[in-house]
Amino acid sequence: MRRVEGIRLQLDAVNYLKSVKTLLGITYRELSSILDIPESVLSRYATGDMLPSVETAEEMLKKLEERYPISEVVKSRLRMYDTYVDMSFVNLPQFWRLYEVYLGRRFSGLRVDVVLTAAADGIPLAVAAASRFEATLVVAKQYREPGVDNYEYTYLREGRPVTLYVPAGHIKRGYSVFIVDDIARTGKTLRALVGLASKAGAEIAGASILVAKKEVRIDAGFPVDVLYTY
Numbered sequence: 001m002r003r004v005e006g007i008r009l010q011l012d013a014v015n016y017l018k019s020v021k022t023l024l025g026i027t028y029r030e031l032s033s034i035l036d037i038p039e040s041v042l043s044r045y046a047t048g049d050m051l052p053s054v055e056t057a058e059e060m061l062k063k064l065e066e067r068y069p070i071s072e073v074v075k076s077r078l079r080m081y082d083t084y085v086d087m088s089f090v091n092l093p094q095f096w097r098l099y100e101v102y103l104g105r106r107f108s109g110l111r112v113d114v115v116l117t118a119a120a121d122g123i124p125l126a127v128a129a130a131s132r133f134e135a136t137l138v139v140a141k142q143y144r145e146p147g148v149d150n151y152e153y154t155y156l157r158e159g160r161p162v163t164l165y166v167p168a169g170h171i172k173r174g175y176s177v178f179i180v181d182d183i184a185r186t187g188k189t190l191r192a193l194v195g196l197a198s199k200a201g202a203e204i205a206g207a208s209i210l211v212a213k214k215e216v217r218i219d220a221g222f223p224v225d226v227l228y229t230y
């Protein structure tokens with residue numbers, strides 16, 4: 001393992017610890033008994049006065065992922081209303097860090113050139129994903145960028161046509177594209193993003209959608225990772 005990979009693991013373990021502590025409201029006492037590490041040591045990890053060894057970090061991550069999976073964080077932080085799901089936790093830095101660690105481990109070794117999302121609510125998650133994959137962020141918008149060629153994809157949303165655009169130069173033939181969004185209700189936005197990547201001649205390496213309605217089915221020949229269905 002390269003030195004930098006060890007350091008990443010150490011930081012990932014501490015970030016996971018801090019994120020689940022804040023987002024799930026877990027005490028050091030509980031974390032201490034789950035991890036078998038004294039509370040005083042955990043609090044020094046959290047303040048940054050100390051780092052776990054690489055071996056301890058790997059063990060911590062395994063235990064934390066098993067006991068506090070990111071799906072539990074999503075489930076406990078989202079708020080269901082009649083027809084609306086409040087997903088505002090996707091705007092918390094603690095959640096971005098948790099999501100980065102999750103993606104890095106779930107999709108370890110995946111080559112990604114572009115992380116593609118649709119404006120606006122998917123953007124913070126897509127930034128976190130692009131950061132972890134060392135990829136370029138591309139945001140599909142509901143308007144055409146002027147002065148350049150755009151790929152476009154039109155679908156019907158509650159009877160009205162919606163068109164998503166991306167500048168043609170931003171996704172090239174043969175690129176490996178990873179799709180990110182906060183929620184899929186009808187799956188039409190996800191399908192539109194797949195359509196845009198296909199028009200560009202790119203390959204889709206995978207997709208991560210935090211929350212999806214049970215009815216949403218995407219048979220696109222690539223894995224769509226969903227953390228919570230309703």
Ligand SMILES: O=P(O)(O)OC[C@H]1O[C@H](OP(=O)(O)OP(=O)(O)O)[C@H](O)[C@@H]1O
Pocket residue numbers: 118119120121122181182183184185186187188189190
């Ligand atoms: O599966 P679907 O029915 O297509 O819905 C999912 C999409 O809807 C939301 O975006 P929205 O278009 O509301 O724009 P916003 O991100 O600006 O709220 C959400 O961020 C997804 O992109």
Ligand SMILES: Nc1ncnc2[nH]cnc12
Pocket residue numbers: 083084085086087183185
């Ligand atoms: N946050 C949300 N909740 C429910 N339906 C949606 N469609 C798009 N965004 C949504």
